[in-house]
Amino acid sequence: MSVGGRSTLISGIGQLVTNDPDRAGIGEEADVRSLGLIPDAALVVMDGEVVWVGSSGSAPAADDVVDVDGSAVIPGFVDSHTHLVFAGDRSAEFEARMCGQAYAAGGIRATVRATRAATDAELRDRLAGFVAELHRQGTTSFEIKSGYGLTVASERRLVELATEVTGEVTFLGAHVVPEEFAADVDAYVDLVVGEMLDACAPYSRWIDAFCESGAFSVEQSRRVLEAGAARGLGVRLHAGQLGPSGGAALAVELGAASVDHCTFLTDTDVELLANSDTVATLLPGAEFSTRQPYPDARRLIDAGVTVALSSDCNPGSSFTSSLPFCIAIAVRELGMTPAEAVWSATAGGARALRRSDVGTIRVGARADLVQLDAPSFVHLAYRPGVPLVRRVWKGGRLLVA
Numbered sequence: 001m002s003v004g005g006r007s008t009l010i011s012g013i014g015q016l017v018t019n020d021p022d023r024a025g026i027g028e029e030a031d032v033r034s035l036g037l038i039p040d041a042a043l044v045v046m047d048g049e050v051v052w053v054g055s056s057g058s059a060p061a062a063d064d065v066v067d068v069d070g071s072a073v074i075p076g077f078v079d080s081h082t083h084l085v086f087a088g089d090r091s092a093e094f095e096a097r098m099c100g101q102a103y104a105a106g107g108i109r110a111t112v113r114a115t116r117a118a119t120d121a122e123l124r125d126r127l128a129g130f131v132a133e134l135h136r137q138g139t140t141s142f143e144i145k146s147g148y149g150l151t152v153a154s155e156r157r158l159v160e161l162a163t164e165v166t167g168e169v170t171f172l173g174a175h176v177v178p179e180e181f182a183a184d185v186d187a188y189v190d191l192v193v194g195e196m197l198d199a200c201a202p203y204s205r206w207i208d209a210f211c212e213s214g215a216f217s218v219e220q221s222r223r224v225l226e227a228g229a230a231r232g233l234g235v236r237l238h239a240g241q242l243g244p245s246g247g248a249a250l251a252v253e254l255g256a257a258s259v260d261h262c263t264f265l266t267d268t269d270v271e272l273l274a275n276s277d278t279v280a281t282l283l284p285g286a287e288f289s290t291r292q293p294y295p296d297a298r299r300l301i302d303a304g305v306t307v308a309l310s311s312d313c314n315p316g317s318s319f320t321s322s323l324p325f326c327i328a329i330a331v332r333e334l335g336m337t338p339a340e341a342v343w344s345a346t347a348g349g350a351r352a353l354r355r356s357d358v359g360t361i362r363v364g365a366r367a368d369l370v371q372l373d374a375p376s377f378v379h380l381a382y383r384p385g386v387p388l389v390r391r392v393w394k395g396g397r398l399l400v401a
């Protein structure tokens with residue numbers, strides 16, 4: 001649809017979530033107002049973009065018409081944090097953890113071994129399967145990190161494979177210290193900021209590090225992020241997943257687009273985030289899958305911090321690719337309202353990637369749309385585990401029909 005200059009009218013939208021601040025008129029509460037809801041709405045798509053948004057009654061004519069019969073339509077989900085290029089299976093580790101064994105960052109090394117041993121074709125096939133899975137669940141933009149190679153050649157291979165499916169590629173050489181450098185972490189950091197960064201920067205938009213006890217210290221993370229920034233990469237950081245690490249303050253200081261996890265934050269960290277344009281990205285699939293305490297989204301939002309929700313999809317600590325699932329947990333366990341959770345999984349994810357063309361439905365935005373099998377966005381949290389994604393358009397193209 002919408003190719004060759006043809007226009008498509010999507011009509012019969014019972015409730016349209018635009019995330020457009022200029023339409024923040026409907027809804028009593030601030031969280032709902034920020035969704036920019038339009039009841040009984042329609043929109044027109046042409047050449048991959050939204051070209052008209054408004055009430056059904058004033059919709060213009062178009063070449064084609066799709067009637068969604070009263071369904072809610074929301075922007076495609078923006079998943080700003082995934083680790084999708086990997087091989088292997090860690091279901092036994094998950095099972096052991098659910099039987100009482102503690103989670104530690106070192107389990108990543110098992111995936112590193114399997115990923116190093118996999119062929120390009122195996123990794124590419126697995127990745128294609130995950131991309132299809134994301135689309136089926138309404139995710140139309142996603143970031144992918146490297147970090148399961150941890151040698152110059154294997155990290156380069158992972159960022160290169162990721163560029164085949166997304167423009168949002170993150171070099172995460174500082175994911176975990178590989179076994180061969182266990183005795184000299186600083187020597188590994190030297191490699192990451194030197195030859196490995198040289199090899200990966202041309203394929204990457206972002207630099208990231210895992211700033212956590214058992215992974216990299218604040219000073220080691222700073223070296224990595226500053227080296228990436230000096231090469232023109234945007235900064236993001238894993239911090240505060242397993243304990244307070246000082247990583248959030250580092251992320252704010254370096255002007256990071258996002259600091260991710262944020263379960264353990266001091267009051268000072270929260271204040272720093274609230275006064276910055278660094279997004280706090282919460283990954284409740286990780287706490288769900290590791291039985292760790294959930295982050296307190298209420299505390300962050302009430303302090304004025306911008307919050308994103310992402311899947312953290314990875315084989316060790318969060319093997320879900322479903323943002324509807326994350327929305328349901330965020331509402332039940334993180335103290336978010338349904339409107340806040342939906343905003344954070346769409347517009348919030350876009351902010352975390354510093355994107356203004358996605359996560360919103362307004363004139364000029366990319367036509368990334370999800371039709372729900374439901375009359376309202378609230379059903380995403382109200383009906384947990386139910387597949388409510390009915391149709392998905394990305395750039396105006398119908399991916400899930």
Ligand SMILES: [Zn+2]
Binds near residue numbers: 081083238312314
């Ligand atoms: Zn992660």
